[in-house]
Amino acid sequence: MSHGKQFTLQTHGTGANGWKIDFVLAELGLEYESKLLDFNQQDHKAPEYTNYNPNGRIPALIDHSNNDFVVWESNAIMLYLVEKYDTEHKISVSDSNDSNEKFEQLQWLFFQASGQGPYFGQAVWFMGSHSEKLLSAIERYQKETIRVLSVLDGVLSKREWLVGGKCTIADLSFIPWSHWALRSILKDYPGLDVAKDYPAFYRWHFAMLARESVAGIVAAREAALITSGIWR
Known part of the structure; x- marks a missing residue:
């Protein structure tokens, strides 16, 4: 079968994890x-879809x-793309044997997948989609969202980017759920001013949003969220 484009991305108009792949591509x-x-x-x-992604x-x-190779799980896709197609390490670090940066990049991708995505996703679920309003669950996941922001802020107060002194997939992987945090999860959180309380995180996040490759994608996803009524 002939394909007009090199890749087909199976995704969703507003699903946060799909944004990451748009950024890298x-x-x-x-x-x-x-x-x-x-x-x-x-x-x-x-x-038709689970044949590609059994999850x-x-x-x-x-x-x-x-050969129509299929990769699923967003951070695995990001790694696949940079290892095969980012030969100049534009948004990835060197994989040389004497460099620890590859593992630093990997640890941040693991932290995003295990420490940011699930907590922020649960916050969104309990705040807007659960069948009943469980204030204890909402509070738990809002507090976990703030905790993750504090981890990032602490590191980024000492460096501009997470690894390698430049923006990499480690940084880009955090954008979608961080954007949800600012636009939804923590929008009306009492007494919280993210720009003031977590300035290094805030600076880093908006530096990424200013990237040409990121700005248009985020704007389109944000418009879709507003149109769908998820964001107001």
Whole structure:
């Protein structure tokens, strides 16, 4: 089968984890087509999709130039893309044997996947999608969101970027859920001023949003969230 683009990204119009892959593909100038799944129609649970991703979550990436190789799990996709296509290490660190930076990059990707995404995602769920208002759950996940911001702020108060002295996939991986934190999770949190309380995090996040490859994608996703009524 012939494909017009090198990649097909199976994703969702507002699903946070899919944004990450858009960022990397844009940063590397790689051509791709997005196939948006309809969660209301359970597209992500249908065999047409679970044949690609047995976990039934977005995103999944198909690399047509590599025998239609499929990668799922957003941070695994990010690693795949930079290891195969970022030969100049534009948004990744060197993988030389004498460098520890590869493992620093990896640890931040693990922290994002285990420490940021699940907590922020649960905050969003209990604040807007759960069948009943559980204030104790909302409070727990809002506090975990603040804790993660404090971890990032503490590190970024001593350096501009997480690893390698430049913006890498380690940094980019945090954008979507951080954006949710500022626009939704912590928007009305009593007594919290993120710009004042966590200035290093705030500076870093908005430095990434100012990147040409990021700005347009975030604007489009934000518009979709507003149109859908999720954000107001």
